[in-house]
Amino acid sequence: MNYNMFMPLHKKILRDSHTDVFFLFTNEITKKNEHKSEFPLNNTKQHIESDKIISAEKAKYMKWDAILDSDLHTPWFYRNATFIQIFHGVAAKAVTLENGTVVNYNYHPNLRNYDVCFFANKTFLCRTKDLNLWKNSDSGELIGLCCLDNMIKKNNQQSINYVKNILVPERFRSKQIILYAPSWGNHNSLVRKGEEILAALAQKDIFVIVKPHPNFVFDSTNRTEISLKKLLERLFKDRNYSLITDSPYDAALISDALISDFGSLALEYTLLRKPIFLFQGTDQLSHIADLDQFNMFLKCSYPFHENKAIDKKLFTIAPLSKEQRLFMEEFEEAYFANVGRATDAAFNALVRRDIICRK
Numbered sequence: 001m002n003y004n005m006f007m008p009l010h011k012k013i014l015r016d017s018h019t020d021v022f023f024l025f026t027n028e029i030t031k032k033n034e035h036k037s038e039f040p041l042n043n044t045k046q047h048i049e050s051d052k053i054i055s056a057e058k059a060k061y062m063k064w065d066a067i068l069d070s071d072l073h074t075p076w077f078y079r080n081a082t083f084i085q086i087f088h089g090v091a092a093k094a095v096t097l098e099n100g101t102v103v104n105y106n107y108h109p110n111l112r113n114y115d116v117c118f119f120a121n122k123t124f125l126c127r128t129k130d131l132n133l134w135k136n137s138d139s140g141e142l143i144g145l146c147c148l149d150n151m152i153k154k155n156n157q158q159s160i161n162y163v164k165n166i167l168v169p170e171r172f173r174s175k176q177i178i179l180y181a182p183s184w185g186n187h188n189s190l191v192r193k194g195e196e197i198l199a200a201l202a203q204k205d206i207f208v209i210v211k212p213h214p215n216f217v218f219d220s221t222n223r224t225e226i227s228l229k230k231l232l233e234r235l236f237k238d239r240n241y242s243l244i245t246d247s248p249y250d251a252a253l254i255s256d257a258l259i260s261d262f263g264s265l266a267l268e269y270t271l272l273r274k275p276i277f278l279f280q281g282t283d284q285l286s287h288i289a290d291l292d293q294f295n296m297f298l299k300c301s302y303p304f305h306e307n308k309a310i311d312k313k314l315f316t317i318a319p320l321s322k323e324q325r326l327f328m329e330e331f332e333e334a335y336f337a338n339v340g341r342a343t344d345a346a347f348n349a350l351v352r353r354d355i356i357c358r359k
Contacts, residue, residue, distance in 0.1 A: 004247040005088040005147045007047060008343040018357040023053045066355045072110045082355060085114040089264025090121060090335045092290030104289035107131055118143040118346055121337045141349045144342030148268060151249040152340035164254045172207040172240055176317055179255035181248050183263040184213035187287055189279035196310040202235040203312040210241060211248045257317045262288060267297060270328040275317055276301040299327040
């Protein structure tokens with residue numbers, strides 16, 4: 001889990017003088033010999049004291065009261081601590097188990113190892129209970145996504161102007177803003193059509209914010225960050241772009257539209273009721289575990305396919321139709337909970353279960 005997903009809850013927990021929080025980070029690589037991205041840890045040092053970031057070797061010799069995990073891993077050193085899963089997204093990604101079985105990440109069999117599960121929505125909570133994936137009868141907590149709280153609270157003109165003054169150079173602030181935030185893996189739009197997408201955007205009289213996934217793969221022969229930076233410098237002659245490595249949510253807030261793949265950020269963007277240009281790869285369906293969710297999301301977006309030509313006209317921003325707004329409202333009802341209030345819901349659940357003490 002990228003730290004940005006956990007940051008709101010972390011800051012709230014820090015107010016409790018009886019609780020100490022440590023972090024164990026792991027960087028996974030899609031293929032052997034690919035260069036690790038430095039993007040994931042760029043933001044953490046601003047918010048976490050260095051002595052609170054520990055290694056796996058050190059962690060296994062420490063006694064823990066609770067473990068908050070977000071990647072369905074179960075390292076042996078967790079011992080007898082209360083084991084909590086925090087879902088950090090709502091996209092129904094397909095995951096292949098060691099035995100070759102393909103499952104919906106949100107219904108992973110490893111959920112049975114967790115004492116408590118903080119679900120992003122009622123749909124996932126009810127479905128996992130029906131599938132007998134809860135360790136105990138009271139394992140489920142309806143929380144929502146803490147990472148969205150600040151974005152929802154700042155979705156007003158005063159906050160938008162403030163953020164825009166920080167993220168966008170003055171000479172571009174009157175332009176339309178498109179956020180390009182591809183997912184990761186070898187099937188994402190940056191790998192498949194990234195240069196064409198960026199070339200089309202560079203021809204438009206707009207400002208572009210590029211936010212790659214923390215574990216993105218772009219060029220296995222070079223450092224991916226360097227490759228992407230060189231491409232942007234070559235295409236955007238007027239320098240009407242920004243490459244960010246921090247949280248995508250402030251950029252989402254000030255943008256007029258999003259270009260992305262099928263992933264949690266794209267689904268979360270529906271809460272802002274803005275246009276979404278959705279990349280569809282030729283093998284995309286093999287990475288999606290819930291076609292009902294995918295088909296519902298298609299109605300909220302403007303899909304464009306890998307096999308089709310890409311030009312600047314494709315990313316023309318138009319107001320949402322009445323039908324699209326209605327579909328986004330229905331999508332929110334189905335796949336989100338406690339919008340703007342998830343951090344409080346998570347904190348209260350930790351207090352109620354005696355994981356932390358209220359001051």
